[in-house]
Amino acid sequence: MLTISEPGQDKKRQVIGIDLGTTFSLVAYDKEGQVHFVPLDGDATALPSMVAYGENGEMSFGQHAVDLLKAGGQNVFYSMKRLMGKNVEDAQTFAQTVPFEIAGDAQIAKARFKSIEKSAVEVSADLLKHMKHKTEQHLGQAVYDAVITVPAYFNDAQRQATKDAAKLAGLNVMRLISEPTAAALAYGLDKKAEGQFLVYDLGGGTFDVSLLKLTGGVFRVVATGGDTYLGGDDIDNALAQAKGITTLEARTLKEQNGAGVADCAKPIIAKTLQICDDVLNDAEMTEDDLDGIVLVGGSTRLPLVATMVEEAFGHKPQTGINPDQVVAHGAALQASALAGNKRDDMLLLDVTPLSLGLETMGGLVEKVIERNTPIPITRAQKFTTFKDGQTAMDIHVLQGERETVEGCRSLAKFRLKGIPSLPAGAARIVVRFALDADGMLTVTADEETSGVSQSVDVVPSYGLKPDDMLTMLKDSMTHAQQDVGFRQLKEAQLELERVIDACALALEKDGALLDETTFKTLENALKVAKSFLTASNRDDVEDAMETLENAFQSFSEQRVNNALKQAVVGQNIYSEEKGETSK
Template sequence: MTEEIAIGIDLGTSYSCVSIATSEGALVVPNEWGELNHASVVSFLPDGSVAVGNAAKRNIVSDPTNTVSSSKRLIGRFFFSEEVSKARALMPYALVEGPNNSVRIAVRDLILSIPEVSALVLKEMKAIVESHLGHEVTKAVITCPAYFNDNQRQATKDAGRIAGLDVLRIINEPTAAALAYGFGRDISQRIAVYDLGGGTFDISILEIGKDVFEVLSTGGDTYLGGDDFDQRVMAWLTDDFLAKTGLDLRQNKWCLAMLNEAAEKAKIECGRQGWADIHIAGICQDANGNVLDLTNRLTTEHFNRMVMDLVQRTFKVCDEALQSARLTASSIDAVILVGGPTRLPVIRESVKHYFGREPMEGIDPEQVVSMGAALQARALSSADASTYLLDVTPLPLRIATVGGFTETILDKNTPVPIERSKVFTTGRDGQERVKIRVLQGENPKADGCESLGEFEFSGFRVAGRGEVQIEVTFEIDTNGIVNVRACDLETGNATGTRISLSSGLSEGEILDGIERNRQIRRAGGA
């Protein structure tokens, strides 16, 4: 009987990658054109089909309002959040409010949730492997930033389900990179994984020994990545053009799309050769109808100055992660760089200076995460796999208390899976229900944390204040997803408990997303 292959998917903000694993190691699977890295872009075409990946990225300039990029920055977020407000100002496609303050993307005649868009990218990764192997695959491990909260993790899992995948586990990106680094090597090391992607930054400190990978601590910033470097270059270009011509390119979505493409290209070229000449022909017209070009030169020195504060933000997170692990930078035996932006000399030199050692060579920063995910997928689906992964929760789990404050239930960097119980009592005579707000975050105030849901318990005996005891059990599973159950200690029953999580899509929305996903045709496909 042929062993069923489970795939590993690095679902990135800018690019995604997919791998499979055997007992010999992991293999990054190319698409039909031999490409290993695939743009996390979905373009919705006039005929109702979609283009996904590098082909879709070419439509960002020609059809920006119907081409969705960097949507991972929005997954699991609320419409009123600061991050979504930033995206609405920058993204050329339309963001609208959905049920329960969720974010929806409006393209053509469709209103899609963020997990539905991510599902189209995941479905493309699935199709790439199926074309390579010649048969269907249904099981996968999907990666996410280590600092993703419960809402974002649940939304990522929802995306996998919509794409037709049985998601074996959601695994942190830095942890996946460590798995790929340590696979098959008889080493005992403390390593730091510095993961700067297109939209997020994570740092994880791990201890590796005898096929056991233990995460000691993790930290991150879910709105700091290569996209922010691009936006600095864009801001410089638009400010300079405004000073020269009096025209503000920010007012036109097509101009912004061209600027974004030119900024990303300039960033990469500057990193490779020390400078980049930028030329955008016919970017706009002046008041007299004259067609204007944008021309400029970006040097390494100028680029480094404009992004150095972003680089320094990553090391503040590194400080916190090392402190949480009770280590110093000199305690680290190896440093692994993950994510395309870590190819930039300013990043590599800054990391070398911070840790006092050269980052590891020979590890592809854009492929190592999917390789590690594939190794974990095999470990979860194969009886003879012997790799053990011990991860931690990235954020504290809290409940709201009086006065707008919170009480910590589970601390940050607590090993997972874990469950912890707390007994609540009625706060007044004759009380018929108890309501508890569950939050996630590091701020001791409720309004500074992410709301996971509101839990209402009813159906217990109506009695005097403090006489009824309800035990609430909080669990964080191996995916980092929060689950809650409740029990009336007097009767032992959990009946009458209503749990209303705000994270993820409802079951009905997931089923609707699955159906829409089936109906959307791949461009050039059946």
């Protein structure tokens, strides 16, 4: 087939990078090795992330929406990124900072403002649709494919909500990448930087920090941290309360670095620095190991941010790229690379922020993909049945660092049915975790002998609360020794239970081989062993198991000898050698 195009027409579809921000949003694209930004709000490339809804269904965006909010005559929704992937309970912190009522249910939160109720997905979809339209006007061609950035700490639900919004806007998400990762990509290409860098991203509504290693053109995210309810908006709110002014007036005052801004900003910046310390500790590094710090996000324009960061880490932050544009810049480069326009063979490896695993017997967690594993990744692990004749297995997918189910977050549950009825330990179940580049997880369970299979796409109905992820990490460190001891005790108890079941079954099947006294002795040995199933000392449990095995050893030998006798009863050795069976 021959495609005829007009002279000068680009035969390739243009792909774009989108920074869908809490306060501002941008669109960028890579053309012939240069990154360009789309004017979205008049001549301005940064579009205020606000949408105003009129009574008759009309919509206004950006600065026009800001003006309508100031006038107080419209339903104007803003900072909606903070509601992304949240339910009503999760959204209560958000409700304290905006003039919205929170509606919705246990699945999804909505903001009610005056006469209109909207979810974060709906508002974001309208905003993206507007950005798509402006981009198509600017480029003179249709746009379908985009890389969209999200905070590093966005969980599955928040990432899925972002993809849903894009889909409603008519956009195909080529990939979701974390905002600090996008910034690192931009700096790596422009500066040819190598070393270990801290990417400090303070946006309007979220804070992200990523520790990256840049070597030989390969970006590897070593560790990540952040808070989905910490950003420049919090400085605005604190300043508004302190001065008795509106948040919009406070934002203007902050941009001018006016009186009182530093006092309101210091506690919030201090919180971000504590998160940075936690990330360095997680990676077993100190500030001396860093080669530099990159500032990202419009809120880093506040001079106090750079000052406090430099004081804390001893490095003057890099600001070679406009902090408002650097995330969209990196997203555009990633989109171009995914479209086949690779530059300098750059490779970017993102990581999963928390471990993923499965519940095993005794309420323990078996980790399949460890925290900070580069993604995309597929890992498989083999499991088996615990009971004789077990024909189904419950698969419980968990996220977190603790050794116990109650210390981790439940992501999904499903049941693998149709397992062949076999003795305990004979079935072979392979559970495969596939974590894609967007951080979305698919779990598949297969029984090898029968071919039965079951899978689930893990998309929770709501996400972690603001500080839950950091709490989970800290808890795992605080309780590490306790968790290991608990795991060892549980494993010993499970092994004792397995031995008890095997001995009880042997006694039930072949108890006739024993005299009455021996039978009762072994019954009593079983009873004593069962009493240790709830013992709190591992050594006691292991001693009980050894005692039980010793008690049953003679009986086990009797059973083996009896089985051998039964096998040769009625068999003539001479005729057996000839292949004949005696009558």
